[in-house]
Amino acid sequence: MLESKGKLNIVDESGNIVGEDFRESIHEKGLLHQEIHVWFYTIQREVIFQHRAKDKDTYPDLLDATVGGHVEIGMDYLQTALKETSEETGISLAQGDLVFLQTVRKKDQDSVTGKTNNAIRAIYLYRHDGEINELKPEKGKIIGFEAWPFERLLNLSEQEKKRFIPYIVNAELPLVLKEIIKYC
Known part of the structure; x- marks a missing residue:
């Protein structure tokens, strides 16, 4: 992901660029911006999650999509998805490797840090045919990766959530999960 000192585009509800600000400021003010998520799944019916570093500025030490990132100025969703996948997992993908799922509008507040993530997020899927230990976590940002079976994810306990x-x-x-199940 982009460092706190970097600037990002601020967008309107239609995704049109209306300004720019620093990443930290965007999250403090709850300004609308663009993000991506790439979800890795396996033929063994597992979803691979990223375990976020303990010092992340939002949602530290929690499980997240396999890959996540902010769309940098001058880039689009797909370019960002490919770049972030390489940076966060060490896996280089081509455009045709990703399946676009949809774009969602989301806004939530981190109860730990108080920061608001207000984003339009493009979601992609990728079938990872390798082993989880082949993924190389980005130093300082990701603790590691965890594979969870679909069946367990469909029946999470409150503690697991x-x-x-x-x-x-x-x-x-x-x-x-609803979409990935179609592919397995």
């Missing part, structure tokens, strides 16, 4: 970013487990994961 606390390991995930709330929006992920309550809204995005059900959408992603």
Whole structure:
């Protein structure tokens, strides 16, 4: 992901660029911006999650989509998805490797840091045919990766749900699972 010192585009509800500001300021003010998520799944019917570093400025030490990032100035969703996948997992993909799922509008507040993530997010899927230990976590940003079976994800206990970013487990994961199940 982009460092706190970097600037991002501010967008309107239609995704039109209306300004720019620093990433940190965008999250403090709850300004609308663009993000991507790439969800890795396996033929063994597992979803691979990223375990966020303990010092992340939003949702530290929680499980998140396999890859996530902000769309930088001058880039589009797909370019960002490919770039972030390489940076966060060490896997280089081509455009045709990703399946576009949909774009969602989401706004939530981190109860730990108080920051608001107000974004239009493009969601992509990728079938990872390798081993989870082939993924190389981006140093300082990701602790590691965890593979969870579909069946377990469909029946998470309240305690297990606390390991995930709330929006992920309550809204995005059900959408992603519904689609991934079609491919397995």
